[in-house]
Amino acid sequence: MTRRGSGRLAAGLVSPTLVVLALVVAYPVISAVRLAFYRREDGIDPETGLIRAGERFVGLDNFAEMFGGDSTGRFLDALANTTTFTLAGVSLEVVLGVLMALVMHRAFRGRALVRASILVPWAVPTAIAGLLWRWVFQADGVANDLLPGPPVLWTTDGFQAWVAVVVADTWKTAPFIGLLVLAGLQVIPNEIHEAARLDGATGWRAFFSITLPLVKPTLLVAVLFRVLDTLRMFDLPYTLIGPGKEATDTVTVLAFEEAVTFGRFGPASAYAVTLFAYVAVVAFVFVRLLGADVLGSRR
Template identity: 35%
Template sequence: MRILAPAGFQARTAARKRIHWTPFLFLAPYLFLFVSLRLLPSLIGLTISFTNWSAVGVPQWVGLANYQALFIDPRFRDALTNTVIFTAMAVPALVGLGLAFALFLNQPHQGRGLGRVAVFTPYVIMPTVVGVLWTWILEKDFGLLNVLLGRQIPWLVSPSWAMLGLVLAAVWSMVGYNTVLFLAGLQDIPAELYEAARIDGAGAWRSFWSLTLPLLAPTAFLVLMLTIINTFQVFDLVYVMTSGGPGTSTLTMVQYVYTTAFQFFKFGYGSAVAMVMFVILVIVALIQTRAYRRGLESIY
C-alpha cells in the first residue's frame, strides 16, 4: 500500500501533464478528414453559390445573382414543386406503413422474425438496383404490376403517373428502415406499464391510445424527421427510373443540382440550388422541433 499510493499519484500527475496534447492526437486523423472533406467543402459550397464559377474561365463574385435567377427559373420551380410533391406522397406512406408494420410485427406470435426480415430485405438492396428492378415491374405492357392489375397503366412514361411510380418504388425500398426504428421504439416501452394498465381495467384500444402512442412520440418524431430529410434528397431512383422525365415531371432538386453542376458545369448555380435545399431542410427541422415540443407539453 505504501508503495502503490505514490505510484498511482505519479501516474495521475503524468496523465494531467500529457492531457494537453494526447486528445488532439486521438482526434487528429479524424479531424483532418472532417475539416478538409466535410467542413471546408460546406463553407466553400456556400461561397461558390455567390459566384458564376463554371468549368472554364475565372470565377467572378456575383452576389445574390444566382439566387435571384432561381426565382424566375421554371426548371427550378418544377424541381422544387416535384420534390415537395414526392415528399408529400412518400412521407405519410413511409411513416404510416412503417408504424403499422411495426405494431403488427410487435404482436407476440411466432413468425414475426420472418416478417421483419421480409420487410427489411428491400432496404439492403442498393437503390440503383431497386430502380432497375422497379422499371421492369412498372413496365407498361408486360410489367408485373400491370399484369396483376390487368391494366396498362403508363407508369413511368406518362407525366401524370411517373411520380406515383417513383413513390411506389421508394416506399417498397425504404419502409423497412422505418419499421425497424418503430420496432425499437416499441420495445423500449416497459412491459410493466401495460400490465398496470390492464390491472386498472384498460382494454387493448385504451392502452394503445393512452400508452403506446404517447410513449412512441419521440420515435415517431425522429422517424418523421429522417424520412423527410431522406425523401427530400431523393436522387438514385429518379436518376435510374426517369432521369427527371418525361419532360420535367419527375425532375427533383438533387437531380437538378446534378444536371446544372455536372452536365452543364455551372458550379455556382448548382451550389445555389443545393443551398436552397439546405435552408429548406433546416426550416423544416426547426418547425418540427417546435411542434414536437409543443405537442409534448400538451401530452404531459
C-alpha cells in the same frame, strides 16, 4: 493525471476525427457556397472586346435566376416535387412502418423470418431498387398486369410517374421506420400494457393512449431522418423515371444536370445551397418546435 493533461489527451484523440470532418464535410460545403456566387462565362467580353474564360463573380445572380429568371418554372416544379414526395412518402412510411413494428413486436412462431423479410427492402441499394421498380412499372410490366384497363405509362412524365416514385420510395424505406419504432416498443415494460388491460382498455385505446405516446420520441427521430433523406432524394427518381421530367425532377436532379450535363457549377451550387437552407429549416422545425430528441438528451 492533471486536468490540463486530460484535456490535451482528449484533444489529441479527437483531432483526427475533426481533421477528417473538415476535409469531407466543411471544405465541400464552403466550396459549394463559394461557387454559388460565381458563374462560368466563356467568350468575348462586350465591354473590353477581349476573350474571357473561367469563372466570374456574379453575386446573387444565380439565386435571382432561380427565383425570377428563365429557370424559375423548372426550379419551382422541382421544389414542389421535392416537398410533395416528402409529405406523401413519409406519411405513408410512418403508417406502414408503425404497422410493421407492431407485427414484428408480437410474439409468434416464425417471427425472426418475418422480421428478416420485412427488412429486406431496406437492404436493397436505392439504385437497384429504382431499376427493379422500373421493370415493375414498364408498359408490359407487373403493375399493368395486375391493374384492370389499358396499360399505364408509368415511367413517362405525368402524375402516374409521381405515384410510381412515391410507391417505390415507400416500399424501400418504410422498414427503416418500422425498425426504429420496434426498438422503441421493446423498451416499453410489459407491466404497463398489463395494467391497461386490467383497467379495461381496448387494443386501440391502449395503442393511442399508451403505446404511441411512449414511442413518440423514437418515432419523431425516425420521421426526421426520413424527411431529411427524402428532401435530398436523387437516385430513385433518376433511375426509375429519368431526368428532365416535370413531374419527378427534384432539386438534387436539377443540381446534378447543371453540374454534370451542362458544366454550370455556379447555378448547380446555388441549387444545392438553397436545398441545404431548406433542409436546415425543416430540421430546426423538428428539433425546436416538434421536440425531436436527436441527441437523446431528454429523459
